[in-house]
Amino acid sequence: MNGESSNDREMRELWQSQKTEGVRMSVEQIRLSAGKFQRRIEWRNAREYAAALVVVAFFGFQFIRTGDALTRLGFGLIIAGVCYVIWQLHARGSGRPLPEDMGLASSIEFQRHELKRQRDLLRSVWNWYLGPVIPGLAVLIAAFARTNPGHLKHFELILTTYVLVIAGAFVGIAKLNERAARRLQRRIDELDDLSSQG
Amino acid sequence: MAETERNPDQLYDDIVAQYGPALERLAYAYEADPEIRRDLLQEIHIALWRSFAGFDGRCSQRTWVYRVAHNVAASHVGRHARDRKRTLVGLDNLANLPDPEGQQSADRRRALNRLMEVIQQLEPLDRQVMLAYLEGMDAAETAEITGLSARNVATKIHRIKAVLARRFQEGGRNER
Numbered sequence: 180m181n182g183e184s185s186n187d188r189e190m191r192e193l194w195q196s197q198k199t200e201g202v203r204m205s206v207e208q209i210r211l212s213a214g215k216f217q218r219r220i221e222w223r224n225a226r227e228y229a230a231a232l233v234v235v236a237f238f239g240f241q242f243i244r245t246g247d248a249l250t251r252l253g254f255g256l257i258i259a260g261v262c263y264v265i266w267q268l269h270a271r272g273s274g275r276p277l278p279e280d281m282g283l284a285s286s287i288e289f290q291r292h293e294l295k296r297q298r299d300l301l302r303s304v305w306n307w308y309l310g311p312v313i314p315g316l317a318v319l320i321a322a323f324a325r326t327n328p329g330h331l332k333h334f335e336l337i338l339t340t341y342v343l344v345i346a347g348a349f350v351g352i353a354k355l356n357e358r359a360a361r362r363l364q365r366r367i368d369e370l371d372d373l374s375s376q377g
Numbered sequence: 378m379a380e381t382e383r384n385p386d387q388l389y390d391d392i393v394a395q396y397g398p399a400l401e402r403l404a405y406a407y408e409a410d411p412e413i414r415r416d417l418l419q420e421i422h423i424a425l426w427r428s429f430a431g432f433d434g435r436c437s438q439r440t441w442v443y444r445v446a447h448n449v450a451a452s453h454v455g456r457h458a459r460d461r462k463r464t465l466v467g468l469d470n471l472a473n474l475p476d477p478e479g480q481q482s483a484d485r486r487r488a489l490n491r492l493m494e495v496i497q498q499l500e501p502l503d504r505q506v507m508l509a510y511l512e513g514m515d516a517a518e519t520a521e522i523t524g525l526s527a528r529n530v531a532t533k534i535h536r537i538k539a540v541l542a543r544r545f546q547e548g549g550r551n552e553r
Contacts, residue, residue: 186538186542187538190492190511190541191510191511191512191513193485193488193489193492194402194489194492194511194512195402195511195512195513197402197405197489199397199398199401199402200401201397201398201401202397202401202415202418202422203393203394203397204393204419204422206386206389206390206426209389209422209423209426212419212422212423213423213426213427216420216423279427279428279430279431280428280431281424281428281444281445281448281449282428282431282432282436282441282442282444282445283431283435283444284444284448284524285444285521285522285523285524286444286447286448286451286501286502286505286522286523286524287502287523287524287525288524289444289448289451290448290451290501290502293452293455370502373502373524373525373529374524374525376525376526376528376529
């Protein structure tokens with residue numbers, strides 16, 4: 180590099196002369212490692228599916244056990260909602276490997292693309308995470324209200340509290356996601372500013 | 378034979394021979410924990426090997442290698458930032474830098490640790506500019522890798538030099 184001072188040279192020499200372990204992987208080792216890496220992703224996905232299966236099994240058991248048609252519809256809708264969420268989690272790529280064409284993108288482009296993907300995931304949380312289980316929950320609450328199990332005292336109060344707690348949890352999750360999405364947007368804006376500076 | 382026409386396996390072998398040590402230094406700059414660093418380096422190697430099928434010669438081989446390596450490493454920082462309150466810095470871990478032959482003097486090691494401490498505190502983009510500077514790349518090539526303008530890179534390098542000068546002066550005073 181032109182205009183290099185002795186300080187620059189010393190600094191570079193210090194950096195470049197540090198001892199390295201001389202890691203060299205043969206193509207065969209790389210193939211093996213890539214296979215292991217892929218299996219690790221598949222194993223992680225399998226664990227997510229297993230967790231979903233437990234939830235589905237629990238609601239499935241309730242689905243079979245209940246004699247009330249409306250309650251059964253509620254559990255059925257919850258199962259469908261959970262399955263949709265799991266499919267979306269997989270499709271939207273929480274555990275996907277890095278893209279193969281990374282060398283085509285500069286660091287700013289790559290980071291911006293990744294941040295936008297994460298931001299969109301957070302922004303659309305009602306569509307793919309919270310929304311799909313709402314119909315099932317609503318039907319279950321309606322079924323609960325209709326049958327009033329055990330003929331509880333202060334039933335309206337219990338029901339209202341139940342609805343408010345669920346609604347509060349959903350709104351809380353959505354707000355947290357919105358806040359995280361805004362934080363990502365600020366970083367995207369910073370990257371846009373940097374790439375537009377001539 | 379043009380690089381784009383070569384077998385990806387052959388290309389990978391050449392790249393490792395040429396850039397292996399630089400890729401290790403890059404991994405040091407992104408990850409202080411030796412175990413996780415080994416995984417990161419392996420991930421970079423795998424990403425490079427996979428990427429060569431798409432190498433079309435639109436940029437130089439060196440730019441391609443550094444883009445892939447930095448993008449993998451930046452993703453690594455993003456993933457692990459969620460597990461940590463901040464990027465690992467810690468001189469304790471830096472003391473684990475390999476020195477198998479014990480040839481590096483204490484002064485030199487201290488200077489290297491101080492340099493590494495500065496690097497590991499930087500945001501990924503600034504870290505990339507600093508690493509490119511330390512690896513001897515010019516502003517144009519650094520701009521091609523990072524996506525910043527050459528002028529912006531030059532400004533950042535100017536700031537990096539000022540930070541390093543200040544840190545090393547302070548460090549020198551403290552050690553006296």
